[in-house]
Amino acid sequence: MNRALAVWVPDWPVVAAAAELALDPTAPLALIHKGLVFACSGAARSAGVTRGLSQREAQYRCPSITVARYDESTDARRFEPCVRALEAIVPGVHIVRPGLLAVRARGPVRYFGSEPLAAAAVRDSVLACGVPDVRVGVADGVFTAEHAARASTRTAPILSVPSAETAGFLADLPVALVSPDERTGTLLRRLGVHTLGEFAALPLEDVRRRFGAAGVWAREQAAGRDPSRLVPRELPPEFAVQFESDTPLERSDEIAFAMRSYADRFDAQLRAKRLVCTAVRIELTDEHGSEVSRVWLHPRWFHAADLVDRVRWQLDGLFRAAQQSGADPRLEVAEYQRAGIVRVRLIPERVDATAHHESGLWGGGPDERVHHALARVQSLLGPEGVGTLERRGGRSPAEQQVFVPWGDAPPPDSRLQQPWPGAIPGVPPATVFPTAEPVRLAAADGSEIRIDERGHLSGVPAELQLHASHAPRSVQSWAGPWPLQERWWVSDAAPARVRCQLIDGSGDAWLVVGDEQGWCVEARYD
């Protein structure tokens, strides 16, 4: 029969997150996903925290708990060394999910001599990566092996279920483990089927009629006849390119120049496999060992020259940030320049088949020309130099848009469909000042217009002075004040403000916003 060996790391998400955030995995720790506890450490569990609890409830049950956001990519990335460690002794490793691996038992058993010896060898190899606890289960099929690993204890971390006992071992487990979705699980419980044993005892034809193919699959699993096959992962080829310099390099153009041949190699390697890179991670390491990494996206794919550009931009940003930080800029720059860059790594984050990006027989059409033109502007002005505007939800005109640099993904959550009470309807202003400019708004008698705590104006606006050096403009017509209350639930939020629309004597229209400090012009209808 198809014996499988499952390697399970208990509470893997917690172990990974603790390593990522440098937390103590033995302290109470909970990972939150969509507001609910996704995983928690042993200490938290003994305080009564369980999976599926709301964050607040978990904090109530265990006040000393540390809460972190669950991050799927951390989970997978941190698991990679364990996979490699296992692959070093056993080929054909199947990653069920981060934290759970499966291999076909036949090969290791024959090599190591027996099931317990093979399991112990596998366990030792994964333990060597610094994981606190590893459990191994050996049984018929991946499903049974996984639950055998879960049924093992800290003192007896290896559990082997003989083929004859498979059905008996599974019989007492809850039926929810095999139900294809939550609805089926609930339905089965309502029908009085609580355990896998009871489910497996149902006639096959009845299960097929009631639950279809997915139900038959689940029943086979429940009976210990795991229909799923082991799919060993294919080793990802190594495309990352690393540039190392013996002397720390301190200037971005120096590094960019040195990177050129490495970028060419990176490009050539991918092309040899008929792949193109659409997202790249660039890691910069300075001589003190601190590392800065960033992912760059490309609207099409990276050529070697694009890669060199991205390296240069990242370095420029790094040097600028170093200059701006610190009280004494000169010292900081000198300090930073001594910390030159010694290593640059290019890692493809996302690759795609060349066939998807092949240009047509008559060229790639106008959009490719557009891309080349904009990319050239970007290489002159930097990544923020050119982009597109995206609309998003907001109350003030400046909030209603966001500038997306060319090649970046637009921010996912635009909240455009939400109502935004307080947004000004009607004609949108053509010019929006990124930072509101202070102006003077006065009544007919020349006194500045004030706003009381109820949002009423102290007079009728009659004069608008845009700048101290400008002559005041007379106000022809106006409307308002429209109150704008935002973030009143935050204690240090801006005080309530009001907005007015004005048309001045020359026919120009303005949107002004006022608070206790005075008035600012937010936008112009020009």
Add this chain to the structure above:
Amino acid sequence: MTLLAADPTPAVAPRTPPRVAELQARINGMQSSAPPSRTIPTRADLALLLPGGLREGAIYQVRGSTSLAMVALAEASAAGRWSAWVGWPQLNAVALTAAGIRLDRTAIVPNPGTHWLGILAGLADAMSVLVVRPPRAARLSPGETARLAARLRERGCTVLVDGEWPGAEAELQLEAHVWHGLGDGHGVLLDRQLRVRVRDRSGRVRRGPVGVAAPLGQTLRAVPTAPLEQSAQLTAVDAVEWAVSA
């Protein structure tokens, strides 16, 4: 012979069937038409002031109004042509959309700095319309402008300049706004019209109104209400209801 005598064909039969005549008329029409007018799609009310519309590869001065520039390229953008705004850090995406401009086909170069002429020449290769606000201190030699103009003509890229440009095809100047909807302490700006004066190369001046589309719709219902007094409030709501029904 009786058959011949009974022939119902009229004595004066048309020489060619109507279908052939129609096709011939179409051929004649196509032959007689002027060489294809190389213009970009232009809004009808603006095309009245610029006979034929905005020409490909020409430079226009658009002065005094961002909205006027938006109106000028709106139709071309809606038709799927790419446009770029060079030197505009203060554009409003909502106004662009309201004028009918497609944001996904509009590139913005907020601050081109000293490279602006080179960027212009580079973008001319790929873009259909460029809207340019030259830096204040920009000084161009006649040679540079002539070279750029030649390149634009070659590529068929229309440029709208907010500023001085020697040898522009025409000058579009905003004379006045006509506002609707705003009263004295009540209402909200609901609609507008631009009074535009166009002076072409030969010095001929045309004047006319150009509308700027405003997005009427559900956003209008969300008028915030806290004006000075009750009567003003009522007027504001009336104005909005009028706009929604209109």
